[in-house]
Amino acid sequence: MNSLAAKNGLSLLLEGENVYQNLSVPQLVEKILSRNEAVLTSTGAIRATTGAYTGRSPKDKFIVQEESVNSKIEWGPINQPISSEIFDRLYHKVLSYLKLQDELFVFDGFAGADSRYRLPIRVVNEFAWHNLFANQLFIRPEEDEKDSGQEPFTIVSAPNFKADPAEDGTNSETFIIVSFEKRVILIGGTEYAGEMKKSIFSIMNYLLPEAGIFPMHCSANVGQEGDVALFFGLSGTGKTTLSADPKRKLIGDDEHGWSSSGVFNIEGGCYAKCISLSEEKEPQIFNAIRFGSVLENVAINEDTREADYDSAFYTENTRAAYSLDSLDNIVLPSIAGHPNTIVFLTADAFGVLPPISKLTKEQAMYHFLSGYTSKLAGTERGITSPEATFSTCFGSPFLPLPAQVYAEMLGKKIQEHNSEVYLVNTGWTGGEYGTGKRMKLEYTRAMVQAALEGELASAELKTDSIFGLQIPVHVPGVPDGVLVPSETWADYGAYEAKAKQLAEKFKHNFTKFTSVKQEIADLGGPLV
Template sequence: MTLFDHEALRSQIAGRAGSVSANDIAPVLVARSLQGEESELTVDGAVSVRTGAFTGRSPKDKFIVRDNLTENTVWWDNSGAMSPAHFDTLLADAVAALGGHSVLRQDLLAGADPRHQYAVTVMTPSAWHALFIRNLLIRPGEMVEAGANPTQVTIVHAPHFRADPARHGSRTETVIALDMSRNIVVIAGTSYAGEIKKSVFSLFNFHAPRQGVLPMHCSANLGKDGEAALFFGLSGTGKTTLSNDPDRPLIGDDEHGWSEDGVFNLEGGCYAKTVKLSPSAEPEIFAATKRFGTVLENVVLEEDRTPDFDDISLTENTRAAYPIHVLPAIAKGSVGGTPKTVVFLTADAFGVLPPIARLTPEQAVYHFLSGYTAKVAGTERGVTEPQATFSACFGAPFMPLHPTVYGDMLAEKLRATGAATWLLNTGWTGGGHGVGKRIDIASTRRLLTAALDGSLDTVEMREDELFGFAVPLSVPGVETRLLTPRLTWTDAEAYDNQALHLAGLFRRNFEKFGTEANAEPGPRLAQAAE
């Protein structure tokens, strides 16, 4: 990694700025956002903001500087490349664009383990973005102390600056550019705050494996004996919901590292989806949205300024950003011991996968690399029937290295620890979306509890003929027929055809990993049906 004087860059920005305010606390940032007409308060005092044209990430506008460090390490099939010269020009122009503005500086930490920690400075002209990242990263001294020598990171956030593709090597006027050698990030042309959060995660995902740390896009909580459980899953699978359990202290809801000593949270806050949020289904998250200083992104307010979480007229990707300490049960220091249980969450809209299955270590790596869930009809324009979604490592857009790097590390961790791995399907049964019904949350919670407390360790299992994993024949409190999806369909032949179709999708997706990747733990068929 190239040594770089980050404080010189920060001083350069400060010298050009009209003013700089460092480390304002939440009430000050709320007041600034209101004075600047960036936000409005909800009836409960949360900060309601709109992110404009971008209501989600723009992965095609994300670039990594291609230099001696990244040339032969980054998986360029998954990442856009930017030349060092283009990046330097972009950085200089973004710094110049902040000139004359009031710039807000936040000095925060990423990484609850002081030995694997980043000192992240974000400089932005937007008060609500400063509040957002203050909520999301670790505020030094609150729960975690700064380490002796954290890795320095600077994020230049210029949401109103428009990149020039010819001048900056970008694709459009929007750009998220990461220099891995110097740990500098430039974000321009988008007000979606998740780009700030995920740029830190991307840096961590690049550097952590070289320190023997497995970076993970997952939530994590603790059992009564301090053992950790990990929850991997793409959006809509229940990762945040299921890991928020008042009886299991939360380590974190999204980004973690697994070192030789256990699990640690990269962040100090939560970024929860709020679409159709209700106090009965997700009481802890609902309560957090009523807290002063929580940032609500693209949530429509009623006339009395009450959030309407059922209104998705702006986007289905409505979000709440809040510090983790507002939750009732959190792990001390945002760390946990060696994981005892690993859970892969999927929402299978084809109605094929069982609600729970135990995976061998080899199957675990296969499903980790596959990262499967399914979009349902109506969630996106043009989606009229279930569509399989595969995102390697359950977070491909944030994984700069080849997925097999992370897969090999996971395999080593599972072999060394003996952690049990489960595939938990929160999707459909009795048929695909539009025919069957979604597996009820009460049954899912009973299945998860049984996996976490060891109740499933001794139950009789059947081996799935197609996918090869082990499926319990009975679980207390769960309808037995639910455990064998074929029995829940009225047309067994239709189930068989759908199962072959899904197996074929798995097989074809895995081909992108090349001949070196081991596909044997996948579906057992010579040629899956189209």
């Protein structure tokens, strides 16, 4: 089955009278409520639950082995191969299943705010609330943009279709399969809407480098003088909190491309974690959750329909999906210049990384490849003490190409545009988790502000003896004694032992990058 055959099969399905294409937000909300897919909350947002799957299913994600991509994909546990025969058989099964449904919903839009590099997408949904999710997360076309002339990448999502692993060649009832040649993403067996968003990001992580564009899993904002900042970081590092700055306009909160002209948002909306969300702490997100927004797995008061953001009744991975135009302090279109400052965020529960350090290009590539943070005790079953975790390029589940491709693009961009890069530790100081204390947010904000305003570009630096990091001697608004981790511990011997333990984890993790230039492996990382 080639791309045309796949397209023709889908076209026949979408010719039915039961197919609703590009419904408005009010129309979708009406459908959602009439179909009992979700409930209306007190703010006008709809709240849906996703059953057994409250997060992504990485073990059920596949890429079809096709001649045009075989030699390019980094095959392995993240990019699992599946045959064209298995895909074709399952694809026809899903289309036959969808043909029997009372109603189907279609959204046509784009990924990529820069019109020169955008990808037309089509989302075909069994659920109306999934179609509203796509309406909020992806870029809605203007009237004159609806026919781009390009063949779209199509998501076909059938949550209630369950695969039979023995018959269908999957690992479970759930499947997320990408065919680059047929330009189809096939999703089934899961109601978690985030699979659609992240599948398109994975596609862009494959396509953009071919056009010389660096795809990034980061947030981005721009200052009053037009200076651009990027924030990379895994969950719990403070990426959303630190990038949401009332003095700076948000470009986007999660996915961006960096072209020869500057950065652009890949999405048209935000998919924010909202566990413990409050108006006081994150007013922009809190106030964006209104009519048209989608709350996912958030507990609500059944009488008042008010959201209980402190509850983890369904999951800690509660989410809110809303359009960028729900926010006030944004850049539209979501495009800006080249980044002046890049911030890597980590929450080091070992309490040994400096709260801020200035990175060379090589160190930036090293820490980008490492993607380090800590999982804390109690956050996952079986974790009883802080556990180092490394997510390559701060987004390993979404990288179809070898990690070195992305790291080399980063290094080239840094060199071309003289971007300053900083590693900021929002984790522990004065001891490890359980002994020390979390770095004060006011100090972290002061450090980030100093970095963004260029105050640290020529600051006096001292070298950390274990990690080889360059630590500013002074940062406005931060006590000097806080800046050097070893000086915050009561027992230097305990600090040194813990720091060397983490450094060894860095080194062990980095051994998997066999093709990285030796200068990065030797100079960019921890020195033990």
